[in-house]
Amino acid sequence: MRIGLIGGGNIGKFLLQSINMNGLLPDGKIVGLYSRNQQSAEQLAREFDTENYLDIQSLIESAAIDLVIEAANIQVVKDYAATILKSGKDLVVSSVGALADGDFYQQLEKICQEARSKIYLPAGAIGGLDILKAAKSIGELESVSIITRKPPQALPGAPVDREQVMFEGTAKEAIELFPKNINVSIILSLAGLGPYKTGVKIISDPAVRKNSHLIEAAGSFGALSLQVENDPMPNNPKTSYLAALSVLSVLKNKDAVVKVG
Ligand SMILES: NC(=O)C1=CN([C@@H]2O[C@H](COP(=O)(O)OP(=O)(O)OC[C@H]3O[C@@H](n4cnc5c(N)ncnc54)[C@H](O)[C@@H]3O)[C@@H](O)[C@H]2O)C=CC1
Ligand SMILES: O=C([O-])CC(=O)C(=O)O
Secondary structure (H helix, E strand, O other), rough: OOOEEOOOOOOHHHHHHHHHOOOOOOOOOOEEOOOOHHHHHHHHHHOOOOEOOOOOOHHHHHOOOEEEOOOOHHHHHHHHHHHHHHOOOOOEEEEHHHHHHHHHHHHHHHHHHHHOOOOOOOOOOOOOHHHHHHHHHOOOOOEEEEEEEEEEHHOOOOOOOOOOEEEHHHHHHHHOOOOOOOOOHHHHHHHHHOOOOOEEEEEEEEOOOOOOEEEEEEOOOOEEEEOOOOEHHHHHEEEHHHHHHHHHHHHHHOOOOOOOO
């Protein structure tokens, strides 16, 4: 697997370390990187033995790459996913919030069918998606919600001296207001009832250090209540370590002959 990486932040650097330095993907290597800050991208490319691309288009079009990982932001997915998939390359998306737009989702799906490419959406900083998908398969999933609690440093505009509910509403609205904080609500929507029917509450809490997500769902299967207490990435309190691990896990399991879950 010859991988191209977009984004050299927390998740990107974790992947470079895990794959290119620690060899955690036996048949894979990140052979190309594009990140917005060229100075740090050059440094990362040197440190982790990969090629630094000066513009995103050349990375996407490179014949040396057969799968692209987006670890940047929602806008990058909106701007480049179609080009990547049309070129026949597979795409792993970290900023799954981009797919809250149903028209965009369908457009990408059509491109994949025509170009025989695939999109991989990691579970990110949460779990429980297998339960929602199973419950939905007979159309008897009734409700899905997520309550996210993060320290104020992770949430724009949060007060540092008291707990505050920053948002309460649907996943569709939540991702528009907090695009770097609540991608989890969109993967939950895609596995379950869609972004208009997934309830979201975001709480800023100065008493916590971890990013926690409480997922609740109900249907004919029974009820789900799952609390994830995530350690943040060392350099970015917004992003949970599990989000980075889940991208690596998708890559590790991509071509497995036995699929679990
Ligand atoms: N699904 C999930 O559970 C989660 C998803 N995310 C998503 O993953 C993204 C990456 O997370 P982190 O690595 O923690 O963020 P980060 O802020 O540490 O890194 C983002 C990187 O992307 C680069 N970048 C920004 N705009 C770019 C562009 N136009 N082209 C190329 N590179 C660009 C930045 O320079 C930076 O290196 C987040 O923005 C968020 O959308 C983050 C956390 C959890
Ligand atoms: O990392 C997390 O806990 C969740 C997050 O930022 C996101 O979903 O965008």
